[in-house]
Amino acid sequence: MNEPHYLQPLLPTPFHSRTQAACCTALWSGWAGYQSARCYTHVEFEYFAARNQATLFDLSPMIKYRIAGSDSLPYLNRLMTRDVGKLAVGRVAYTVWCNDVGKVLDDGTLFRLDDNEYLLCAQDRHLPWLQDSAIGFDLEVEDVSERFAALALQGPTSYAIVQRMGFDDLMSLRPFGWRRVKYRGAELIVSRTGFSGDLGYEIWSAPDQAESLWDDLMAAGADFGLMPMGSDALELLRIEAGYLLPNADFMPADHATRASRGRSPFELGLGWLVDFNKGHFVGRRALQAERAGSGRYTFVGLDIDGNKPAHESLIYHRRRELIGHVTSAMWSPTCKRNIAIAELQAGREAMLDDLWVEIYLKKELKWEKLMVRCRVVPRPFFDPPRRLATPPAAY
């Protein structure tokens, strides 16, 4: 590419020749500087493929950092709210990390590749933060985003497909585990992880194997209903799975202009990721104080009457007092419920039995306002037993 970079601000991923050929819709979006298909054929069919068959999603734009060196573990334990010491080689952990005042900077998955080597996958870029925090530790942090081409293979038949690919040894792979598998004379990493809340795998390869990997997976998946899936359908899956998305459900603390916009893990309902039984970590003091009862917000799942999604709706107690807002909403075709993830003011437990959402609805160009009853329900909204079953079922 000799053209100046500014003529192509969004780069193709290593799968581009394949994703472009598969995309019938001309619907693309930018994701971390790359072209990412929003939808290949039809959102509905891609969504259902993920809940009934399997889908392939190009995950390559995900930001990835490699952390290696003898101090990796103490360093990560200082950075992350979780106890990284509990993470064994071969395992993956979902984690968040905070700033000094205990507000979440990002969430991501941490792979323990070896005794002293980790891979951190994140939504946002954090190199200066990660490097500056490493002062005094014996280790190296590097951005390895371009070294991997990655695919998410998700859905009930995903195990049948990896079997058909000849990836042995995955039968005993439990959720949040990873293995190296042989592939065309090289090695891939396959992890039982994903953003769909269903059975599924993420496959990490070298970029020069991307195209053959795509082709081989699509061929292996032909008898199992495999379809490429874009980010629009993924958004539906992740809401049903009850996962939060930075910049949608909460502001990463370092992006917020208003200090009040930062959220602690407790306020996001992620308190289970905070471990005070380990040594010092960034944000610890603030979080300890907060645990004593100063949290301002809480995240909940909502089940809303009717079938009109409550996008960006405000939430009222007894139709009058504003006590929160919806951050993500959808009609769930699998649960057959009108669901939402919402932020409520903390300390309002007594009000939860009389909650209402305000939905604005355009019916043939005429706006209508609905006040609709809703109830707090547990997340995930959809949690099929096959997600955790080991060995996984064929569908």
Added chain:
Amino acid sequence: MPARGLIRARVAEISPPLIRQQFPLMLSYDAIIIGAGHNGLVTACYLARAGLRVVVLEGNPYIGGATVSRELYPGFTYSNCSYVCSLFRPEIFRTLDLPRYGLQVIPYEGSVTMTRDGGYFASFVDHDANRREISRFSKRDAENYDRFSHEMSRQCRFIKKFLLTTPPDPTSFKWRDLKDLASLGAAFYDLGETQMYDTIRFYTMSCADLLDQYFESDVIKGVIAGSSIIGTALGPYSPGTAYVMLHHYMGEVDGTIGAWGYARGGMGSIATALANALQAHGGEVRVNAEVNDVIVKDGRVCGVALKDGEELHAATVASNLDVKRTFLNIMDERDLPAEFVRRVQRFKIRGSSGKLNIALDGMPSFPQIPENCPARRGDMHITDSMERIERAYDDWKSGTWSKDPYVDMLIPSQIDPTLAPPGQHMMSVFVQYAPPRLASGDWTDADRDAFGSTVVDAIGAYSPDFKDRIRHMEVRTPRELEAEIGLTEGNIFQGELTLDQLMFNRPVPGYAQYRSPVEGMYLCGSSTHPGGGVMGAPGANAAREILRDLGRKDGQL
């Protein structure tokens, strides 16, 4: 199937001597439902949710009635009768929380028809793709298709309001009936003047007359007309078929009106999910429990007697069987007014359909349809004009099955991984027309096989390797539909969907509110409003009326 296990467990819990001792002669319930078709199960679920002790008695060793899936050949699950889902009311799906009990409905894209000139016509979800496809046949029809769709949407919007309501009785002059009539009138008035005229015509006109208003291409009309005769002993030129088409349009999948989907695991998973929901609410299902008699004393129902003589007692009994079987077979005519019996005898319930379920060792080829056409995963047809459908109907009238049949064939295993081994396929072929009796007399096994061959040959003409791929086949004529699931004459809707048998006339005038002349005896199957199809609405409406009579507000929709 998990639910079957559950059912057996439940039966085992209930029938041991311990309970027999408490009720030495018979078991006693608050309500007995005869028949575990999907409507009977829906009624039972609502009653159990309201706290009633409910038992569902099913004659067959399996549940579901015409909403059933069975493995008749190892590794292959057939949906033996109904095969696609759209009509099932979303309100019921949600209130009974059926996803939690394992129900998932997966939409599919459109349909494709192979034409006699070697071409094809497909329909697509994408509006522009669809318009360009129609314009290959007629530019005018492509643009008129939108007008036609709007008309159908208006009719759907109108009728949708009445699906989960009890039809008002126009002659009772009761406050409730007057109120409901008024709201029917208001909805009608709301249509606007032109639309009011159109609506009245719509309910009586033929599908052909309707389509001629919009389209000029024979292929387009032939394709659309298919849904106007499914399950109906009429041709597209017969008055009343425009409504039958609407009946097939008024469903939805996740708010997409007119969309159809597959129930994951086959249609039987709808019945399974309902049975699981019922059991979660404390209700019971008993299979192999054929009801022989409804016991009536002093004009009041008090229980049922099974074929083996066992009696079960309840002051409320609801029958999921069609209106004829209920009142003419398992009830004593002497318990019913003579005029009522005569009307039931005259109820039109003519069979007109057959079904083939086929296990294939691979995907058959259809050289006329492009390999990558997504409509292959939906309905496939081989009838390309209304004329041909009408000729097929002519055979029905002459007392034989159609020699050039209309088929609605699907291969759901392309989408649903649970139905067949990987790479192999299950095919469902719905066939129109097959008469309840042949001119030569009753159906014989040889007739059934000849019917099957006619259909296989018709499909084989479009798929060279189809016949060689067949590993097993189940052929059902109206005879099998009647004998196995008790659909009188094999009518798939438990009675024809013509205006004289709809709304307050279904099943018979004066008894459209799920009640019968015998106190405590109700109907809850497809013979009642709003009619046949896997819809659940008759069952839910009946439950509401039963609860109303019992003075219960809870458990309502």
